[in-house]
Amino acid sequence: MNFEKKLKIQLACGILWICLGVLACVAAFSGKVSSGYPFTYCAGTGGGLIATGFIQIIKSIRLLKNES
Secondary structure, rough: HHHHHHHHHHHHHHHHHHHHHHHHHHHHHHHOOOOOHHHHHHHHHHHHHHHHHHOOOOOOHHHHHHOO
16 A cells, blocks of 8 residues: 555544544533533543544645655
């Protein structure tokens, strides 16, 4: 597998992380999760997944644009 294909797979995984993070945040803030520890766990996990996805997407795009 060449390097460009691996970067595109990482880009798709970044989008997946963002979707999972949004899903966790929606579950936390919609009232599906009780207040207290489960709420903060879901909200924190969702925020972390969203941040991880954005970082992975930015890194993959920068590497795809780099010719060398």
